[in-house]
Amino acid sequence: MVTMQDVADAAGVSKATVSYVVSGSPLISEKTASRVRAEMEKLGYSINHAARVLSTSKTGAIGVLSSAEQNASFSLSLSAYLYGIARAAGDMGYDTMLLAGADGASALKSAALTKRIDGAIILDVRNGDSRIRAAVQSGLPTVLLGDPEDSMGLDSVDADFEEISSTLVNYLYRYGHRDLIFIGWPKMTYERRLNYAIRFRSAMVERAQALGMKIHCIYPENSMADLLRRLKRAVEEYGDATAILIHNDAAVIEVSQAFLSLNIKIPEDFSVVAVIPDKVGVGMQIPFTAMNLDINAIVKRTVGTLVHRIESPDGPARRVLVGQHLLLADSVKRISR
Amino acid sequence: MVTMQDVADAAGVSKATVSYVVSGSPLISEKTASRVRAEMEKLGYSINHAARVLSTSKTGAIGVLSSAEQNASFSLSLSAYLYGIARAAGDMGYDTMLLAGADGASALKSAALTKRIDGAIILDVRNGDSRIRAAVQSGLPTVLLGDPEDSMGLDSVDADFEEISSTLVNYLYRYGHRDLIFIGWPKMTYERRLNYAIRFRSAMVERAQALGMKIHCIYPENSMADLLRRLKRAVEEYGDATAILIHNDAAVIEVSQAFLSLNIKIPEDFSVVAVIPDKVGVGMQIPFTAMNLDINAIVKRTVGTLVHRIESPDGPARRVLVGQHLLLADSVKRISR
DNA sequence: CTGAAAGCGCTTACAG
């Protein structure tokens, strides 16, 4: 293995000088620096990461913690989040470590204690999440991807779900709709206190009430059969409804097909608006007017916030709500009134 | 920060002794060891990972490399692979690093050069994959998750797709079917030389020919609309077909719904067999007789193979084909002849 | 602008 000492010997300088060249210190003359660089090139030198970590006590790595349930199962967008984070981190000079294991809280503590990571991102944060406390206790710079009621002084980044739902409700209102069916997540999602679902629904209901609109909520489980059943019943039962609002990543994919099955024409029979993770939408060509969750933008902000926190641990906590865009399609018709 | 020296001082021993206690050396008397452990506990000692790495030159980490396209987009099972690997690695004492970045080959080389990882797993390997050569050149212990034509001397682990397709064809044959429709992956998958698709199809065709069966292949794109169109046409065109064989993770989820739309009854009108990633199947309750891809078993074998390779770099290359199980459902009827 | 030297916190022959 080629070390700094080897390069130093070959270039006729000390290893301190080589170190300064590697870190790009302006103190070294260009003449010396280029000679050193030439030798590095010639000898095929690469820095030894562990040695640098030991002497700087910066690991150059961040940890990512998904929820236990998620990492046990399939998720359409989890891998998009993970790789988005890894790419954004790489761009900022950090490696990304996957923190798996049944117990997220203890995985976090252990990684922090043994100084394997400089900071962490917690995914799928819920209200009262035990991992929040673990992060606080460990003293590790940590950003929550999600927006829980109580972030215990940690930074958080999430899409602005209250804004998102208000925008969709307002949009339907402007097009004359006054009576909506809401397709939400499975009941379980709300019970697990995933705050994006809760915030979205609350803001939606509040906004609708303020505008004098009616909303009927259904919560299909993750199966086509259940979606069909509940949707059919809702359509029959709520005869005055003219529009459907969807916040459920799985359902938004299947619902087109459900409409087809139930012989519902969009937008003739119902107007439809939705929330969709961007790449799902692109891949599947979901033809609904929708608020597009820009996962890339969200993860970039998340990593940026974490890096900022690592570099200045003592600043005030940030709560970042990333605004999202409305993508128009032909799924909403105007109701004259 | 508490160091070994602190513990040693408190326990009245040398730090060498503390080090031996941490690594569980049997040379230390139980009396001394327990005293040292008590002090570690009391002082809240945790080993400094970087220091250990530097002195042992073992990083205790493996890298995972997915394909560039995949990490840009959504995948239902990618996160299951990633977390499965991270958990299996954790169980064997390794951290897992996500190697992202547009160019997998150079990400691999750089991680190897700077000694950030002890080994790597390459996902979604295709024939002629440039990452294979990069891994070989870097000298990094590497296992391919996938079974390319030429693994260039690297270890590989994959489900045994030839066995899987033969089993399914044989099964249909035994039930009297002689004329099949095959729903494969999008054309692109074969063109990208993803060998699982290619191997499966070849073995299927070969087996069918050997048994005197006919196969009609369709390759739907990843959209419900395209699936419906092609399936409808196939059903009309191939009037003698009595069974459908599916190898396409996306289609297998949507096809139930397609049958419903096209008013096709299973197994009355068609018998159906499929290949499904296990958890997708469980989550979605896909009601087809199917070969179940046990992702957990596959990733465990993959990590095991990598760890073995790390520990004995010079053994002969292994090619591991993991056998899979047939799960029976009521989607196949017997054709009397 | 450059070098000598101490230090980061471990591990591991070696000596006793």
Next chain:
DNA sequence: CTGAAAGCGCTTACAG
């Protein structure tokens, strides 16, 4: 069974 000591490959005041 235990300790003194060298070594892993960097970084970084400090002196010049």
